């Protein structure tokens with residue numbers, strides 16, 4: 001069946017396709033959409049619906065950014081690239097999403113090697129035609145501009161991302177799969193902001209509960225629980241944070257007693273705190289069927305936003 005037809009039919013069949021019954025079709029406020037065209041997302045977590053999408057593969061091309069003289073504090077090697085490809089595919093393959101190495105090469109530029117932002121790198125690479133048109137282009141500077149603490153940068157539905165070579169570009173690093181998750185339409189588990197100061201998503205997962213807001217707050221996904229940004233001490237369900245509430249993660253175990261705005265305690269398993277789109281020290285790396293469905297709906301249904309993504313799709317994968 002053609003994808004467009006499937007997307008169209010689903011918009012009518014949604015209540016029967018969702019694994020939690022009686023979920024009404026969610027209408028999103030324009031102001032909340034951040035131009036992501038939320039109306040195409042069903043909020044489904046149904047594995048049968050996920051399995052109905054064709055498996056998909058994307059090309060990815062890596063650009064090591066050396067100093068102007070061609071040297072680097074830590075040059076990107078084939079082993080680095082191969083390791084990152086394994087990290088990406090270990091996270092995405094269980095959901096029918098594959099990444100193929102298109103190639104890699106180098107650019108020599110002192111200003112971009114260490115001390116630029118993702119946006120400066122991206123603009124330079126576009127202006128100088130250092131973009132592979134049928135691939136996601138991953139730029140790998142040694143370091144970012146001073147004060148830019150994140151390991152990677154990108155934006156929703158983009159074809160470019162940047163990852164820090166200094167410590168974030170290696171096998172088992174979650175940075176590259178995380179940024180690819182954003183490209184394919186996923187928000188952070190704690191919400192759209194980068195820091196998650198205020199967690200508005202409620203714990204309840206009962207769509208009949210008046211406090212249910214899993215599809216309109218946080219990451220807009222039902223099967224990722226409400227959770228804080230564990231790297232931000234201000235990021236708790238109740239703001240301001242009461243003095244007797246705290247939260248941390250040790251060996252992927254959530255330790256804490258924080259609550260959402262209704263006073264309901266957060267309930268988080270090691271699988272939850274290892275979500276690829278969260279901010280945690282946990283080394284687990286996974287995402288949920290609900291997130292995979294949002295990715296597939298980005299690819300196959302979000303026609304207003306998926307143009308760049310479709311350009312990176314391989315032409316060869318058959319079911």
Ligand SMILES: [Zn+2]
Pocket residue numbers: 178182188
């Ligand atoms: Zn992020």
